[in-house]
Amino acid sequence: MNFKKSILTTGMTAVAAIGMLVGSAQARDEVRVPTLTAPFGAGIMEQIVIFERLIAKRHPWVRLVAQESPGFVYNIREMGENKKRYKTTTFWSSTGGLWAAETAQKGFFPKPIPRDDFRWLVTRSSNCFFFATLDPNIKSIKDFSGKKIALGRRSQTHWGLFTTKAIEDGMGVKDAKLEFLGNNAGMAALLDGRVDVAAMGATMTADQNVVFPSGTVRKIAATGRKYYNIPIPRAAVQKINKDLSAPFVSHRLAPNKLPNQAAELDCLGDYVFQASHKTFPDDVAHALTTVFLEIDTDAGKYLGGGKLYRRASMCVVPVGIKPHPASLKACKDFGVEPTILK
Secondary structure, rough: HHHHHHHHHHHHHHHHHHHHHHOOOHHHOOOOEEEEEOOOOOOOHHHHHHHHHHHHHHOOOEEEEEEOOOOOHHHHHHHOOOHHHOOOEEEEHHHHHHHHHHHHOOOOOOOOOHHHHHHEEEEEEEEEEEEEOOOOOOHHHHOOOEEEEEEEEOOOOOHHHHHHHHHHHHHOOOOOEEOOOOHHHHHHHHHHHHOEEEEEEEOOOOOOOOOEHHOOOOHHHOOOOOEEOOOOOOHHHHHHHHHHHHOOOOEEOOOOOOOOOOEEEEEEEEEEEEEEEEEOOOHHHHHHHHHHHHHHHHHHHHHHHHHHHHHHHHOOEOOOOOHHHHHHHHHHHHHOOOOEEE
């Protein structure tokens, strides 16, 4: 009897040991993926910190690690030049940023960085840039001639470089007095009467279900003063794209998406997304795209900007970057058909 018990106990122990070996063989060590974001206060860094925690709760092995950075220009340069990051790191950028890199825009990139080096993983949002004035006689960008125009800092791609392209290349106004003051300082200058026009912006999902006005929009709207939105026409965006081989998009905001916006408003934008080097591992790319799709709008419960991450927009692949094949597969596996913009 004792002998039989001994045999039974030994057999059960052996089976348990084999089970543990099989389990440990199937289990996977955590894969920590640093992701280059932006400075604190820009939004993306704070949002990805939330995703860090949500991903850790939902995925068995992939771990996204937010790394604050100086911004999209730094991210592209770092990912284009630091080979140690190619297979380990993702980064946040935009189609306009990659265009600026490939064309070595002066003041941003000293030499070209091919956008074909990078791959799209998941889309966060798009954006929408236009202008505002207190002067009812300034109705279009054509009226900017000889006027003082407050833009972002020279070091800002979207608020400084892209808005300049809209004025000078899109609309052909070469004699406007451009003042690179920064977003908030520019709006203060407009309200004080020191400039005639200031840049405005918004961030939104591809379907426009979520639209966040920028600080400049909120500030001028809060004054209660009468102001006038000035669009960046579709024709201007098309001209920039044709003449400069750029990937900008022309959005038409439906009425009342922003304060003081009773009519449709045309604006210039690009897309913001998580990307990787083209050699980034398939399994990790698939896992990251999948877990973002799983989280969907849950990040919005913890942070306003988290509402921008919506399953309906995440699989929109913008013009200007090739998709990672594993991320496309992740969208399809999840039941979301990718939309590849042309």
